[in-house]
Amino acid sequence: MDQSDFGGGLVKALVSGDSGLRLDSVAEPEPRPDQALVEVHAIAVNRGELALMGQLPPGSRLGWDVAGTVLRAAADGTGPVAGTRVTALAERDGWAERIALSPTRLTPVPSGMDWPAAAALPVAGLTALYALEYAGPLLGRSVVITGAGGGVGRMLVQLAAAAGAEVIAQVGSPDRAEGLRSLGAHTVETYEEGDATGGPVDVLVDSVGGQVLAGAFGRVRPGGTVVCYGNTVREELRLPLDWGHARPGLRISYLHLFDEVTRRSVARDLASLVRLVAEGRLTPEVAAVGSWSDPEPALDALRQRRANGKVVLTL
Numbered sequence: 001m002d003q004s005d006f007g008g009g010l011v012k013a014l015v016s017g018d019s020g021l022r023l024d025s026v027a028e029p030e031p032r033p034d035q036a037l038v039e040v041h042a043i044a045v046n047r048g049e050l051a052l053m054g055q056l057p058p059g060s061r062l063g064w065d066v067a068g069t070v071l072r073a074a075a076d077g078t079g080p081v082a083g084t085r086v087t088a089l090a091e092r093d094g095w096a097e098r099i100a101l102s103p104t105r106l107t108p109v110p111s112g113m114d115w116p117a118a119a120a121l122p123v124a125g126l127t128a129l130y131a132l133e134y135a136g137p138l139l140g141r142s143v144v145i146t147g148a149g150g151g152v153g154r155m156l157v158q159l160a161a162a163a164g165a166e167v168i169a170q171v172g173s174p175d176r177a178e179g180l181r182s183l184g185a186h187t188v189e190t191y192e193e194g195d196a197t198g199g200p201v202d203v204l205v206d207s208v209g210g211q212v213l214a215g216a217f218g219r220v221r222p223g224g225t226v227v228c229y230g231n232t233v234r235e236e237l238r239l240p241l242d243w244g245h246a247r248p249g250l251r252i253s254y255l256h257l258f259d260e261v262t263r264r265s266v267a268r269d270l271a272s273l274v275r276l277v278a279e280g281r282l283t284p285e286v287a288a289v290g291s292w293s294d295p296e297p298a299l300d301a302l303r304q305r306r307a308n309g310k311v312v313l314t315l
Helices: 047-053 115-119 122-135 151-162 191-197 210-217 257-261 266-278 296-303
Strands: 010-017 020-027 036-045 065-072 085-089 098-101 106-108 142-145 166-171 187-190 201-206 220-228 251-254 286-291 310-314
Touching (some): 036 115, 036 122, 036 296, 065 122, 085 115, 085 122, 115 310, 122 201, 122 220, 122 257, 122 266, 142 151, 166 191, 286 296
Parallel strands (some): 142 166, 166 187, 201 220
Antiparallel strands (some): 036 098, 065 085
């Protein structure tokens, strides 16, 4: 396809509305020379995007997780050729029929990986990968993962177990524990159970914040590591006043995915995740698949925490 095949027209996109998402027409993307044109087949929804929906003006573009086919390769010769199936981390404009993407933010996926699985990979997989890099070597170490029932949490459980950790998966209710042992968790517990009976651990990886973080923090040994990558309860972080004296050598890090993206090779890291999936060593846990023309049932499952894994919409 040449340049005349696209441009100047309109494409459909999911945008923020007065009460949720709505399909609207937006301008056809016009890729820069260093961008590919991608036809989108599936998108995944993250809780961060649900939060943004209530903050942005109606008509705003959304969407980070996408999977689709390269319609036209980047004009500068970088990246995959036309016809390549890819998964990608979009720049908050991915929920559209066609998008322009830098090859630095996408990677090919094999034909055996279906579109929902490919779309579920970028945000959850990259967040889990980078969080565990912050945690350091895991072989023989014990790791508590809060929010383990969600999309990122399930990636964390698998990657930490594969790295040789003893994984303690924490969830908000027994319903959220489904499948976690089969993914590699040695122990699955609710937050209350962990606070009451849990023993000391080497690493805490937290996405919840608030009292959940405070309770799990109390279990981390001196010299241990705490990695926070979210705050779903939207509460201030409060730690014991003597936390530094009581736990000498403790390291605390906060991971913000999109800060990491600016200084990492996203395409390389996505390729590593895709390879793990292709080898059967990692599974993108897709809990619900809906149509982008009727997104509310799938979005409601995410809002109400009924989705044990990722929520995906297909085009």
